[in-house]
Amino acid sequence: MSTDTPTARPRALERWFRIQQRGSSLRIELIAGFTTFATMAYVLAVVPGILAEGGVPRGPVTVAIIVMAALSTLAMGIVTNRPLALAPGLGSVAFIAFTLGAVEGIPWQTSMGMVFISGLVFVLLTVLKLREAISSMMPKAIKLAIGAGVGLFICFIGFRSGGLSQASESSNALVVGDLGSPEAILTLIGLALVLGLHLRKVPGGLLIAIVATTIIGIPMGVTTVPDTLWQAPTGLGEVAFGIDILGALKLSFFPFIFALFVSDFFSTFGTLFAVGSRGNFLDSDGNFPEINKPFLVDSISTVAGSLVAVPVMTTYVESTSGVEAGGRTGLTSITTGALFLATLLFTPLALMIPSQATAPVLILVGLLMLAPLREIDMTDLSEALPAFLAVVVTIFTFNIGTGISAGIVAYVVVKVLSGEARSVPGGLWILLVPLVYYFTTLA
Secondary structure, eight states: OOTTSTTTSOHHHHHHHOTTTTTOOHHHHHHHHHHHHHHHTTHHHHHHHHHHHTTOOHHHHHHHHHHHHHHHHHHHHHHHOSOOOEEEOHHHHHIIIIIIIIITOOOHHHHHHHHHHHHHHHHHHHHTTHHHHHHHHSOHHHHHHHHHHHHHHHHHHHHHHTTSEEEETTTTEEEEOOTTSHHHHHHHHHHHHHHHHHHTTOTTHHHHHHHHHHHHTTTTTOSOOOSOSOOOOOOSTTTTTOOOTGGGGOGGGHHHHHHHHHHHHHHHHHHHHHHHHHTTOSOTTSOOTTTHHHHHHHHHHHHHHHTTTOOOEEEOTTHHHHHHTTOOSHHHHHHHHHHHHHHHHHHHHHHTSOHHHHHHHHHHHHHHTTGGGGGSOTTOHHHHHHHHHHHHHHHHHTOHHHHHHHHHHHHHHHHHHTTOGGGSOHHHHHHHHHHHHHHHHTO
């Protein structure tokens, strides 16, 4: 008898995760978890390298990132029963390493103190259900635009990491990459595989494409086969509890803490709505049911991560790849978290997956996430313009949180100009103050 039938599937798993009820299966959830992990594995190479630029010891912080990504993703799966995965937000990582470290000369220990304070504010707002309140008052047009903005965002990541586009030093603009390079050719091969498997509705097609593209990249010289698949992890001694909270309490550091807060606050919003839209998790009003649960896991993970030199933990947009692979429950997250934990011993194997193997998946998923734009009334400029700005500012600034913030500010301004100020929820007027401050002084 197949182990994928309700009678053979462990009853405890079915009772807790409601796998069959959500139209999934144990096999699909496992494949989705592998897919999410494969598209996120790059953080193990990228994030430690960026933090090292800011003076954080690379070996210990790599272990800390693996542990935090694993534990927070496992917690997300258990608490929320949604296919969401967490890791350090790249925006906050770059902000800490370059802006605070390289430019301002602030020690990483003090920067982590700022992350700790920001995380505590997250926890407080979540417990008071203010984050949920802000979520419910956001205009539906912006909620619909968030998914499309995130879709274009991850599509852009796919084009860039796959070598299909690059920045021009002379014109300071994006141009077509070197399509004759092995990297770009491998990306195009992977894209053909992804599209073919998706159109033919092959189960586990995204994961199959990632593995196949990785293997094809070996003779092309793009995939690097490690000398060993096993590697003993280092300790956390140099980064554990090196945080300087008192040093972060200087009044002059408030703008930096606020920047970390606003960016992650709305980035998490964006990811949740994007994943929810793609997985049909949203209700008829476009709200994410029980959104406080992922908010709570997200905020507590940020506080815990700061204690071991890991910047703001946030829900990753790459979670949509697991949703597209069919993941509908927290078992997807638990699979992803377990794989992150396994990389403590098998880091070389995880790092073997080239970005060119995951780029095609991001491009396809990004394309599929544009569908909600059809529901926006483009004939009503007071609804269409804020939604449009939420999308394009996300792309132009390479920041989901900034895009959503721009959409909210534009919504209030346009409603005032059109004589519909009374239709703006009172909470948005209050939210407008910190957002204007964010744009005029920090963004």
